[in-house]
Amino acid sequence: MPRCCAATLPQLGLLLLCAAWLLPGLVGHAPWKGGDGEHFVQLWRLLQGDVAPQAVSATPPLYYWVATATAWLTSPILALHDGARLASGVFIALALFFVARTARALYGAEAGWAAALTLLGCVGLLVRGHELNAYIAQFAAAAIMLYGLARLPQNARSGWVLGIGATLMLLAGGAAEAALILVLAGLLPLLLEDYRSAAARRALLLGVGLALAASAAWLAYLATQAIPFVRALNLQRWLGGDGLRPTYYPGILAWYAWPAWPLAAWGLYRSRRQWRTPGMVLPLGALVGLLGLYALAAHPGEEQGLILLLPLALLGAPGLFSLRRGAASALLWFALMLFGFIGLVFWVYWSAHDLGSPARLAARLTKLGMTGVGELRPWALALGLAVTLAWIVFLARVGRSPLRPILVWTASMTFIWALLMALFQAPLDRRLSYTSVGEELAARVPPADCLQTYRVRSQQRLLLTYHSGRQFAPADPGCSWLLVETRRREDAPRIPPGWVKQWEGARPGDRSDRFHLYARPRQ
Structure with a gap:
């Protein structure tokens, strides 16, 4: 092989590793509860009007x-x-x-x-x-x-x-x-x-x-x-x-x-x-x-x-x-043992989620709010197998060099992240985003109607606006719909007469935030 090509291939492989680290998880899911949703809300507010970001x-x-x-x-x-x-x-x-x-x-x-x-x-x-x-x-x-x-x-x-x-x-x-x-x-x-x-x-x-x-x-x-x-x-x-x-x-x-x-x-x-x-x-x-x-x-x-x-x-x-040989080997084998074990755990959880076996773990996933337990997802299986095979091939081909310990560590951590996204990005998306709640609101509230809110925090309200496409008016008593949020162990607040409960629910498996939807009968 020409010397230039031989020098290019390792560089190309390292660039591909960086791309494999960067891309999984960046796209393909809604804003998740926490920092992801918080910063998306800031961007969403910016895009809704001519407002300076500061x-x-x-x-x-x-x-x-x-x-x-x-x-x-x-x-x-x-x-x-x-x-x-x-x-x-x-x-x-x-x-x-x-x-x-x-x-x-x-x-x-x-x-x-x-x-x-x-x-x-x-x-x-x-x-x-x-x-x-x-x-x-x-x-x-x-x-x-x-x-x-x-x-x-x-x-x-x-x-x-x-x-x-x-x-x-x-x-x-x-x-x-x-x-x-x-x-x-x-x-x-x-x-x-x-x-x-x-x-x-x-x-x-x-x-x-x-x-x-x-x-x-x-x-x-x-x-x-x-x-x-x-x-x-x-x-x-x-x-x-x-x-x-x-x-x-x-x-x-x-x-x-x-x-x-x-x-x-x-x-x-x-x-x-x-x-x-x-x-x-x-x-x-x-x-x-x-x-x-x-x-x-x-x-x-x-x-x-x-x-x-x-x-x-x-x-x-x-x-x-300048790392000693023993320390370099320790880092390398620690990466293999740690991420290999985590990868095995992910595959066991995939089996419980998609195949329903082991049954006790599948029941636990259902209780935690994971949707679609027992339904085989061919694309997730194919992607997971591809990621796992790529990691095994990499380990078999990586050569000895001073970079080898950190290369194995970073590649193995990339494998775990890519495997997690391949096997569970869709279930995690349902679990960690407000998409399901937004879909419920969109199915029940007509597009022309507005929703008055009570105790619904700003971040949740804006995410629900984004996912449902409905108009939220927190302080508008003229709205014919009312959305109330309660926290863990809180009782539903007393609603004035004339409101009829239409739906109650939360994100799958969420025990901290619960939503209550009421409608006022039209005269």
């Missing part, structure tokens, strides 16, 4: 702009929620590209794929990276800023990258993170000789100047639109709350950043005597600074901690190449 959402507009664009571009073939969710795939792909480029700049060409695979293998990224999640825009913007920092001593044009990354971070709601990374950029010349050159100083001034000019322009626009700075810059993350929780993010990193943090810890240990290098100071400074910043967060959450994965993946890349 006035609608607690998270500023970059993600919603891109989601609107991907939804519009794919509108001939995809539903609005599926097209919008592709924005997450776009931002994840950008983050992977720039974290790989950053690793190449800091550690050499061979470290690029190591950093990208380490990032892709982080457990915390798996679910958050496949849902509508406005914080993924911050994740990508931070990756761009870190690349600009890494290239400052090497290329004068890197100042443009740093400035553009800071601008995107500002629009993504990461004003505090952008300021932190720019402060780190200003401190690097004090620690590293490479950043003291005239070219590096010019690039740094260019990046900071561009960021400040963009910030001034954005703030001026916000002022002309009378949009509060606190909301537009997402500063409410540092205000209010029940008290600081400084240990929240260090506490979740044990599983959230696995296996990046053990590789990063090993890399730091191996380089402890050569710590004054860009490959050590830049990602370690970013990690320590971000942990210090997030210790002040009033409302910490998993999705906001995605940025922490970037410096850990960068620190883990060189650690992977």
Whole structure:
């Protein structure tokens, strides 16, 4: 085989692995309860009227702009929620590209794929990276800023990258993170000789100047639109709350950043005597600074901690190449045993769901609200078999290399996610979305009628509006239909005379939210 082709095939295989990680779960299901539904509601509110995204959402507009664009571009073939969710795939792909480029700049060409695979293998990224999640825009913007920092001593044009990354971070709601990374950029010349050159100083001034000019322009626009700075810059993350929780993010990193943090810890240990290098100071400074910043967060959450994965993946890349043989084998076999067992469990659950055997497990799934138990789905079976066969073939063909442990881990985690989506995406969609409730309302309420609501929360109301196509008017007593929501262990409220109950139900298996539909007889 020609040398160029031999070099291309491994690169193509790695790109296919990234695509196999990205695509399953991005399309083919309605907005799910939780973060996916919450961010879709923000986009839905934006699209319903001529409203600035900052006035609608607690998270500023970059993600919603891109989601609107991907939804519009794919509108001939995809539903609005599926097209919008592709924005997450776009931002994840950008983050992977720039974290790989950053690793190449800091550690050499061979470290690029190591950093990208380490990032892709982080457990915390798996679910958050496949849902509508406005914080993924911050994740990508931070990756761009870190690349600009890494290239400052090497290329004068890197100042443009740093400035553009800071601008995107500002629009993504990461004003505090952008300021932190720019402060780190200003401190690097004090620690590293490479950043003291005239070219590096010019690039740094260019990046900071561009960021400040963009910030001034954005703030001026916000002022002309009378949009509060606190909301537009997402500063409410540092205000209010029940008290600081400084240990929240260090506490979740044990599983959230696995296996990046053990590789990063090993890399730091191996380089402890050569710590004054860009490959050590830049990602370690970013990690320590971000942990210090997030210790002040009033409302910490998993999705906001995605940025922490970037410096850990960068620190883990060189650690992977110096990993002892025993540790590398342990990571590899842990991946095989863990994900092989999970895959077996998924197939047992598929048998219970589609074949009704084992019967006790099938009965349990029915009790949990899974629909279609006992009905064979040929397409799910075919896709599941294809995914499982692809994983087995990959394991049989993967060669020995320093990348092998993280490659097996990431590919095996990708296999589990793809298998879950192949076998259970449709049942999970019925279980986790409000589609079934919306269908019930659409079947009972005439299209021209409106629904008054009582105790129905904003997110649920908008999702039901989207799925049912019916008009909801929370405070309109003139509506001939009334929808009431009750929480767990709550009794149905007393309804004034004249209303007749037409339906009562919830999402399949949901025990926390229940809906009651009433109609007023027409005179």
